[in-house]
Amino acid sequence: MGDLIVFYTWSGNTKKIARTIQGMTGGELLEILPVNPYPKRYGPCAEQAKGEIRSGFQPEIQEIPRDLSDYDRIFFGSPIWWGTMAPPLAAFLSRSDLSGKRIIPFCTHGGGGQGRFTDDIRESRPDGEIAGELVIFGNGGRSLEAMVRDWLDRVKG
Numbered sequence: 001m002g003d004l005i006v007f008y009t010w011s012g013n014t015k016k017i018a019r020t021i022q023g024m025t026g027g028e029l030l031e032i033l034p035v036n037p038y039p040k041r042y043g044p045c046a047e048q049a050k051g052e053i054r055s056g057f058q059p060e061i062q063e064i065p066r067d068l069s070d071y072d073r074i075f076f077g078s079p080i081w082w083g084t085m086a087p088p089l090a091a092f093l094s095r096s097d098l099s100g101k102r103i104i105p106f107c108t109h110g111g112g113g114q115g116r117f118t119d120d121i122r123e124s125r126p127d128g129e130i131a132g133e134l135v136i137f138g139n140g141g142r143s144l145e146a147m148v149r150d151w152l153d154r155v156k157g
C-alpha cells in the first residue's frame with residue numbers, strides 16, 4: 001500500500017510542498033486540475049474564488065483515478081483560499097471514495113493561517129481518520145525540508 005499526494009496549486013507553493021513530500025515518501029503525485037482554469041491575475045481569481053466558496057460551488061475537475069485501492073494514505077494539499085481549501089479540492093473530496101483511507105492534510109497560506117481547512121476536511125469526511133496537518137507560510141523558504149521531515153515523523157505512523 002502506498003501514498004498518494006493529492007494537491008491543487010495556483011501559484012506553485014503547494015506543488016513545491018507536494019514535491020518535497022514525494023521526495024521523502026516515494027508517493028505518487030496527483031495534481032487536481034479544474035477543467036476551466038482560474039484567472040491568472042490575482043484580483044479576478046480572488047473574486048471568482050470568493051463567490052464559489054461562499055456558495056459552496058464545486059468546479060468540474062479533470063478526470064481523477066476512480067480506483068484508489070493502491071493507496072492507504074492520502075496526503076491532501078491546498079493553498080488557503082478565503083480561509084479554507086481551494087474549490088477544486090472540495091470537488092475532489094466529495095467525488096472520491098476515501099473510505100478507510102488515512103487523510104494527511106497540508107496547506108500553504110499568505111499570512112492568515114489555515115482557517116477552517118482541517119475542520120472542513122473533517123466535516124466532509126466524518127468517518128475518516130485525519131492526521132495532524134502541516135501548515136506552511138508561503139513556500140516555506142529554506143526551512144521547508146526540515147518542517148516537512150519533522151511533520152512526516154509525527155504523522156506517518
Ligand SMILES: Cc1cc2nc3c(=O)[nH]c(=O)nc-3n(C[C@H](O)[C@H](O)[C@H](O)COP(=O)(O)O)c2cc1C
Binds near residue numbers: 014084
Ligand atoms: C483566491 C485566493 C485567496 C486567498 N485567500 C487567502 C486567505 O484567506 N488566507 C491566507 O492566508 N492566504 C490567502 N491566499 C494566499 C495563498 O494561500 C498563498 O499565497 C499560498 O501560498 C498560495 O499557494 P499556491 O502557490 O499553491 O497557489 C489566497 C490566495 C488566492 C489566490
